[in-house]
Amino acid sequence: MDGNAKPAFAMRESIMIETARKKTARLLLGWYDTAGRDLPWRRTNDAYEILVSEIMLQQTQVPRVLPAYRRWLETFPDWQALARAGTAEVLLAWAGLGYNRRALALQEIARQVVENGLPDSEEGWLRLKGIGPYTAAAMTVFSLKKLAVPIDTNIRRAGARLLLGKPYPEPRDDGKLKPLLAEFLCGSRRFDDLVQALFDIASLVCLKAPLCPTCPLKSACSASVGFLAGAHTMPSRPSPASRERRHRNKPHPDRIFRGRILRLVREAPTGRPLEGLGPEIDPTFDPAHDQAWLDAMIERMVVDGLLCRSGKRLKLPA
Ligand code: SF4
Incomplete structure (x- = not known):
């Protein structure tokens, strides 16, 4: 041979x-x-505008992102504007998108960019706190126009x-x-x-x-x-929502109730009284079984920087 x-x-x-x-x-x-x-984010080479879209599109569908994206860029047109904004302003502008910690993460990234300059490689993006492998690769492809x-x-x-x-x-x-x-x-x-x-x-x-x-x-x-040929059967996998933290018989994961708390606080410029909050976020609220759960949820939101307590009221952090 x-x-x-x-x-x-x-x-x-x-x-x-x-x-x-x-x-x-x-x-x-x-x-x-x-x-x-x-x-719109496909018509720009601006790294800030592309990153805003990337963070918003994590966990949120395009139709919901589109109006929020336009509003956000009007409120915070560049890295500097976002970096110097107050937390309350940032959380208000994120309304309607859910997974609110992303708003704070985006601001944290803006502050790092303002302080240290824009990354010029995938590794550079990955070094920023709040940027994972997917986002680093996406920023490399879409804003740096380098292969990733x-x-x-x-x-x-x-x-x-x-x-x-x-x-x-x-x-x-x-x-x-x-x-x-x-x-x-x-x-x-x-x-x-x-x-x-x-x-x-x-x-x-x-x-x-x-x-x-x-x-x-x-x-x-x-x-x-x-x-x-019809040879592939869709495997039954638990939906992402079913893997989330959930309290006893509640129909939704905690994330949904956290979102409701934040919406009520956003809508109350002078702060939202703690009293009566339970039944407002959950019509089946039972103080005997649910008060400790609600308190723990609020505590986590305070630790996450999404809320602060002011006497018997909840407010957005300044
Ligand atoms: S599996 Fe997806 S990419 Fe392949 S033919 Fe079907 S729809 Fe198209």
């Missing part, structure tokens, strides 16, 4: 893979150029189906997925658009129950044959 047969075969195979990836990227960008979402691989739930789902053939990927698949995504992205000068296109295909087509028959990538996707 010819000693060069194996390397030649391996080379042919890698050329075929490369060609297939380029074809997939072309299909995806072609679809994105006509069907992708036109979102941001993997969130959406990118994981679409990317792993497309490149790994894994119908219902989990975070533990990221180790295999990341190098494949890096190769997929680095083959295109429009790698930043490719990341946005993956977000959009995951949000509009490659849903948990994917719409493969109408997907523009079905001819190139490693998971499409199985989905189209």
Whole structure:
């Protein structure tokens, strides 16, 4: 047997893979150029505006983020404005988005940037307190225009189906997925658009129950044959909400009640009396079983910097 047969075969195979990836990227960008979402944070290179969108989009859907994003940029147009704002002002501007600690984290990041300057690498972003691996990679791609691989739930789902053939990927698949995504992205000068296109295909087509028959990538996707044949069953996983802290028979996790407390405090410029708070956030409130739970929740919010006590009233921190 010819000693060069194996390397030649391996080379042919890698050329075929490369060609297939380029074809997939072309299909995806072609679809994105006509069907992708036109979102304001995609029309800017400003790192501050991009970071605001990234933090807001963690845990909150695009339609709810859009009006809040515009309002936020009017109130705090740049790093400096946000860094010097008072906590109450920041929490008021975050109204409607939920997961309120993100507002304080965003302000903390702004203060670090004002003090130390803008990071110029993925590692630099990662060094900032409040920035995790996903956000550091997203900032690198979208604001620095350098190659990085941001993997969130959406990118994981679409990317792993497309490149790994894994119908219902989990975070533990990221180790295999990341190098494949890096190769997929680095083959295109429009790698930043490719990341946005993956977000959009995951949000509009490659849903948990994917719409493969109408997907523009079905001819190139490693998971499409199985989905189209009905061979993949959606695994039953506990929803993220069911893993959250929850008090006895309450229908919602504590997060929802914390949000209600903060909304009432936001709406009371002179402070919200503690008295009567329980039944207002929870119609089934039973002091005998729920008062200690409410007190502990308030205490955690005070520790988190979301509330402060003033006598028998709750206020936003100054
Ligand atoms: S063909 Fe199906 S699984 Fe593959 S990317 Fe499209 S929607 Fe997702």
